[in-house]
């Protein structure tokens with residue numbers, strides 16, 4: 001049954017340009033935003049995949065030209081990188097930002113945009129929610145992974161290596177102005193990254209659908225995202241050049257991102273953030289590992305909602321042949337089956353042990369998980385003992 005809360009808010013102010021040769025609109029879109037000297041931020045994986053040539057081509061013959069290019073964003077980028085990039089932005093007299101990459105690049109760009117807009121030099125002063133009070137310089141996001149949805153979220157997650165934690169930044173001013181989904185940008189993603197990033201998107205959609213801040217608009221986005229991932233993820237992992245599957249997953253990540261930013265995540269994300277911060281488990285891998293355990297953990301409070309997800313997760317036939325009182329557990333089983341299939345196809349880890357987490361670190365991870373704000377709207381209460389139990393369950 002469709003659930004409509006007594007009160008909710010929903011926002012998606014991002015202009016979406018999606019489809020064949022969408023990237024060719026880049027210079028025009030910058031000009032429309034009054035910008036003509038963007039700082040272009042990317043990383044070495046994107047450069048090695050040859051994607052920066054497509055970006056350079058998009059500027060050819062235009063009065064809009066790159067003010068500076070930074071190609072060394074590290075995975076899970078930090079406040080130190082963001083602060084250095086803000087200096088580059090100022091020294092190169094840039095007036096806007098173009099982010100070309102996965103969530104690490106997109107979130108780094110959002111951090112740099114905060115400092116550029118505020119004329120500040122230390123990102124740590126802006127941590128938290130709703131600190132920013134005015135519009136930032138133009139930001140165009142060009143996702144090259146299909147996962148985080150950062151291209152349509154008001155959130156950035158940036159590491160603080162000193163404290164060994166990931167810092168959240170949330171503000172309506174962090175939405176990019178424009179997001180460009182060009183199927184050419186994700187064709188080169190290796191199978192393991194394809195699998196993990198899509199599992200991040202699946203986790204966004206599922207957590208958004210069951211969390212306490214759910215609403216009918218984000219539910220619609222979440223359900224469509226889940227169906228697309230079910231239909232196209234194995235195909236994209238088997239054949240990375242399958243443009244239809246790639247574009248479907250790019251859409252799924254975007255849809256799940258809209259759901260996430262309006263409904264919020266849950267305990268699964270807190271657990272993934274913790275193993276990411278302590279043991280450098282990639283964000284999508286962490287989410288894939290914890291997803292079935294987190295759904296099980298929420299069965300008591302959100303069993304009916306999880307049951308509703310059997311249709312998008314497993315398809316019509318399985319849903320209709322499963323008795324109503326078995327659907328929630330069947331949906332969790334379907335997620336486990338998908339994880340196992342991805343493990344078979346590309347070696348995506350499905351236990352913490354395989355993801356390189358030492359058993360001795362589980363208590364530290366559990367402590368960090370409960371201090372992570374992502375679980376604020378989780379259906380079930382979430383305390384240290386619960387986090388540790390889930391860490392142990394997901395270990396091997």
Ligand SMILES: NC(=O)c1ccc[n+]([C@@H]2O[C@H](COP(=O)([O-])OP(=O)(O)OC[C@H]3O[C@@H](n4cnc5c(N)ncnc54)[C@H](O)[C@@H]3O)[C@@H](O)[C@H]2O)c1
Pocket residue numbers: 043044045046049075076077101102103104105107144145147148149150153154155156157166185186187188189190193197200283284
């Ligand atoms: N802002 C948000 O709303 C939000 C939501 C979820 C996660 N995140 C954050 O996003 C980050 C993870 O992002 P991610 O999962 O996209 O991974 P990522 O950006 O770290 O990229 C993973 C790897 O894939 C490579 N890569 C990216 N695109 C490629 C392509 N097309 N071809 C070949 N290689 C490519 C990169 O070079 C990198 O080595 C984490 O820091 C996480 O906390 C943010």
Ligand SMILES: [Fe+2]
Pocket residue numbers: 148200201204269283287
């Ligand atoms: Fe995520």
